[in-house]
Amino acid sequence: MVQTSEEGTPQGGLVSPVLSNVYLHYVLDLWFERWLVKRCRGRAYFVRYCDDFVALFEREEDARWFLEELPKRLAKFCLEIEPSKTQMLPFGMARGRSKASSVSSPRTFNFLGFTHYIGRSRRGRLILCRQTERERMKRKLKEVKQRLKVLRIHGTNAMVDYVVRHLRGHLQYYGVSGNSRGIVRYWWLMRRVLFKWLNRRSQKRSLTWEKYVRLLAARKLPEPRLVHRLYGVAFRPT
Numbered sequence: 001m002v003q004t005s006e007e008g009t010p011q012g013g014l015v016s017p018v019l020s021n022v023y024l025h026y027v028l029d030l031w032f033e034r035w036l037v038k039r040c041r042g043r044a045y046f047v048r049y050c051d052d053f054v055a056l057f058e059r060e061e062d063a064r065w066f067l068e069e070l071p072k073r074l075a076k077f078c079l080e081i082e083p084s085k086t087q088m089l090p091f092g093m094a095r096g097r098s099k100a101s102s103v104s105s106p107r108t109f110n111f112l113g114f115t116h117y118i119g120r121s122r123r124g125r126l127i128l129c130r131q132t133e134r135e136r137m138k139r140k141l142k143e144v145k146q147r148l149k150v151l152r153i154h155g156t157n158a159m160v161d162y163v164v165r166h167l168r169g170h171l172q173y174y175g176v177s178g179n180s181r182g183i184v185r186y187w188w189l190m191r192r193v194l195f196k197w198l199n200r201r202s203q204k205r206s207l208t209w210e211k212y213v214r215l216l217a218a219r220k221l222p223e224p225r226l227v228h229r230l231y232g233v234a235f236r237p238t
Helices: 016-039 060-075 093-097 134-154 156-174 180-201 209-218
Strands: 044-049 052-057 109-111 114-120 126-132
Touching: 016 044, 016 060, 052 060, 052 109, 126 134, 126 180, 134 156, 134 180, 156 180, 156 209, 180 209
Parallel strands: none
Antiparallel strands: 044 052, 109 114, 114 126
């Protein structure tokens, strides 16, 4: 027996993100592709992950028109944008060559844990660069500290194993070309945090830095490395 409900699905439920993605595919993806793009004067692209998205336009007037039409589209489905997370900024190769624009805004934007900006390659070409978002890194460090605090009662092995798994996942996501400084810094901070909490297991400091380094080598703590090479540039940590 099937019963209808207006309460929706519980937040955090397994089916919630699936239904949300299907819903937004119709509300945003298809609308942008089949209706809005055809009415733009220049090229336009749309990138979405769950409820986070970035719309890219070749012409500024198209971007302004999109910002006018987007609230109307969302309102039809009882949705609304978050003003604090919504902005329009000139970005791309044209912005890298010239400062002329009627839009006054920063040259960077955050999306999916990365700060995106226009930089230059070793050959001087303008390229899209990404760095770990600063606030995201702070939140991750705070979460790790809280988890290590809980794991103290389970011993050294549990704490080291947790950091090894955490670092491996971090490198898989953030190990992209142009983010070498970000992953090296996070790797270095993780080592310092783990060392601190291992020595907090007792009032008397019991682990020297030399013993700690040997412990990490034995437990195969992941080294900072690029997993996703976007520009074909080799990277070796110093």
